[in-house]
Amino acid sequence: MIFHAIGLMSGTSLDGLDICFAKFKKQDSWNFEIIKSETIPYSKDWEEKLRNSIHLSAEKLLELNSEYGFYLGKSVKKFIEKHQLEGIDLIASHGHTVFHQPQKKFTLQIGDGRAIKLETNLPVIYDFRSQDVLMGGNGAPLVPIGDQLLFSQYDACLNLGGFSNISLKINGQRIAFDIAPVNIVLNKLVQKFNKNFDENGDLAKTGKIIEELLLQLNSLPFYQQSHPKSLGIEWCNENIYPLFENIGTLDALATFTKHAAQQISKVFNENQLKHVLFTGGGTFNQYLIEKIKAKTNTEIIVPNKEIIEYKEALIFAFMGVLRLNNEINVLASATGSSNDHSSGIIV
Template identity: 70%
Template sequence: MEKQIFYAIGLMSGTSLDGLDICYVKFVKQESNWNFEILSCDTMPYTSYWEQSLKNAIHFSSEELLKLNIDYGFYLGEKTQEFISKNKVTNLDLIASHGHTVFHQPQKKFTLQIGDGRAIRSKTDRTIIYDFRSQDVVFGGNGAPLVPIGDELLFSKFDACLNLGGFSNISLKRDGKRIAFDVCPVNIILNDLASKLGKRFDDNGNLARTGKIDEALLDHLDQLEFYSQIAPKSLGIEWVNENITSLIQNQKTEDLLATFTEHSAIQISKTLNEFEIKNVLITGGGAYNSFLIEKIKAKTRTEIHISEKEIIEYKEALIFAFMGVLRLQNISNVLSSATGSIKDHSSGLIC
């Protein structure tokens, strides 16, 4: 008889380097429907060593990167085992790890999320599922976004789901298929700018509120070629370094925060308006940026729903746990309509 109840832990490390998100979830399958309950969750802040190592990994030599891949796998395993012990987790079918993205160049057929699953297993002695993106890239897809499978099966009551993380991405239903794509950078820029003022992030957008929008820079940002491309499409740190980093060097930091917050709001609201989204669920750290949310609301008629704290902060870790459950059953967990790959498929290496 097919098992109907699954317990899984999802691990997520985003480009904004907030820390390691760990989410322990119970999933229940009832006929074709899935329900979930978050049993416990936590964020393990990165030490300065890990924050700098992950941030600079894109510049590492091959040997340094190979070592970091293993070391980070051991780190993930140790932190997950701490979480298991702290929360007295007994029922657990699998641990699903997104890893941390270092390279993402699907046009060249490669993407790299470090954190070797075998190292995680060595510290936890559990079934590990990892490397969820590579297969999709091999199949001609963007390897992103992957969370639409969770939006489709766990959050279908909303017209669209919008994540405001390092990058903003959206998933929505069109002509019976769920499409998804990256919209624009958000916290990967805002957090970096805030750090220049001694802050980890722009709390409530209060720093941006004091700045003045640079209209010339805003116009330049809005005209970037990516925004005129059709979906599916995805962004990575390489794109940011190539297209944005050199533009935001010398101006007053508060003005840059104001300008980029406006830019993000313009691109997000433009997407909501273009697809005539009636209601949207917003998650990710950017959901706490009240200045950004105010600007989005002012530019669209879409009904904005800010989820409860656990979903805001752990939705991606939750969905990777869910993807692990689907992978364990060899059920498709990546939607070709979202990534552009040749077919829906069940992705992830099982260790």
């Protein structure tokens, strides 16, 4: 079995739309090849629209859902034409998360898949999370199915995106959960310096660690909860940002970087992980990586730039392939839903 699929991913850090065109082949096991990949940076206008989407009225949000769907469709159509791609079996779109409250049985990723279909005239699979939430799961993390079938040679896979999440095997079961916020907080802090992100963690390096703040962060109840568990922007708004009120930005950056590193290394140490694959934009934050290394003996494996940047888009493309074949693409052991299932709306 050979499939060619495009994965679309827009993360909470709002740095752009990741597009990944990959070939998937199944013999005894699945393997993949990334053929073309690209990040389309959001214009200021789109970044603002997506950032403020959480505050919109229901009517305006429905309007944005359609508008963003057409934006995704036009973007992927340009990508296909630019690289002269042929033989595409499907487009799998994650959409952009606006709300994520699984405890209330809802999660919302905007970007109507039907609009993508209208623009591209290709089969589209979208809304991968809602079914899991309705089944009592967290609707996250979803990438563990890809970690299990495409990256099984590692003890664990860690993604350092808006949030850090990990996927690992415990007693023969693939377990996954969000560890702590990362770029969603760091990127918001550096906006005060008119930057989109803290390159290499250079700004954080100049701040000083505020021990009292570090203690408050590490004491948040989420870190005591057992998995499965997931985080959303609402949790940061409620629990993280109020703690920074009287703290200088550089000190907040330094302290929060150390906090994220402590929570990540704690998970490595508790599970006695020997080697972990690191992906996501936070992998380029050298200061964060140094802080993690200082707290653990786990070997950190940094793959090529393509996998660092496009692993999530790659896995959503793969989830689309599994869905098209009605194969399991969401693991209950990772999300906490009632059972494994095949998720995503097919257009």
